[in-house]
């Protein structure tokens with residue numbers, strides 16, 4: 249059996265797509281091995297958001313060829329769509345596939361002989377206008393289910409629409425079929441993923457023969473799926489998170505009380521320069537609506553620091569806005585110039601040192617918010633999905649409202665949903681728990 253190994257960079261969407269491509273290899277007689285092992289083919293699924301995508305990709309190719317110098321190396325993903333030539337010049341790469349070709353990878357594998365010059369099969373991103381469904385399986389306790397791809401927005405700092413194309417999505421029928429398929433594999437939690445998830449169904453209006461479907465329609469249908477205990481919405485734009493969706497989640501037994509909502513800046517001036525589609529008032533409205541219906545709900549926030557033109561006052565605006573919001577944690581990104589974006593030509597560039605300082609300040613704020621959120625729930629009973637890790641004799645899991653917990657490792661708990669009492673904060677930032685004993689014994 250020929251061997252194949254995968255390495256994925258970037259978002260949940262990339263992990264779901266790598267997993268689907270891996271299943272195609274296995275269905276065609278390949279044995280999947282760990283990336284650190286000798287292999288005949290190495291597939292690297294890249295990301296375009298990370299600043300050092302090129303350096304990272306070079307290192308990963310090198311590490312693969314250190315193990316198997318004659319292996320056939322394939323690079324796919326967002327970086328491959330944006331910079332195929334650049335990747336083809338990386339020593340050891342044999343094949344570069346763009347967004348529309350990555351799922352047909354097996355068609356490009358012939359004799360697996362290494363190439364003196366990498367072959368590129370890519371297209372203009374406008375041609376990658378069809379939806380290919382995918383879901384991750386086997387690598388993690390929670391499964392990432394892709395239901396949407398691409399984006400029609402044009403935030404001035406973002407390359408994703410250039411790498412993934414226009415917004416398009418699965419049909420509800422097929423998404424439910426995939427969820428049912430996943431349910432047969434002893435999976436308890438599905439994380440819905442996409443590029444602009446809330447825009448689900450956007451293309452249904454473009455394709456005349458398709459019934460208009462919305463994100464809320466999808467959520468309602470998935471809520472009926474048997475065998476899946478939890479659905480988690482990975483990330484959703486604030487202007488696309490409708491109050492009806494929040495209300496539905498607040499009453500659902502399956503959609504968990506956890507929203508991750510990109511804000512990017514707490515300054516309306518900077519939001520305008522970023523070409524975001526809302527002002528901060530809408531964002532705080534969403535947070536108040538969520539907290540009024542689900543006080544225990546976890547709210548995660550994406551924020552970018554150091555965007556061109558961001559003065560100390562603008563940054564303080566963001567800091568104070570976030571500090572005043574009832575949110576749970578932040579994902580803090582430092583603005584980095586990306587080719588072919590509008591923001592790269594913006595003036596008033598913020599010095600790197602300032603960007604780093606602002607990033608640090610928001611990470612400290614995030615730690616404070618998370619600690620406060622966890623402390624609010626100490627003494628309460630929650631349900632945890634335990635994962636399979638065994639770190640120094642302890643295993644971890646997440647409650648429905650995304651509190652990270654830990655308990656002594658027990659194989660019987662792996663991939664199990666258990667009721668626990670949140671006891672106390674542990675030094676590593678997770679929460680120690682008491683399992684509700686009577687259930688454990690049984």
Ligand code: SF4
Nearest residue numbers: 399401402403406408
């Ligand atoms: S919504 Fe904006 S930031 Fe998000 S993928 Fe689309 S263009 Fe990029």
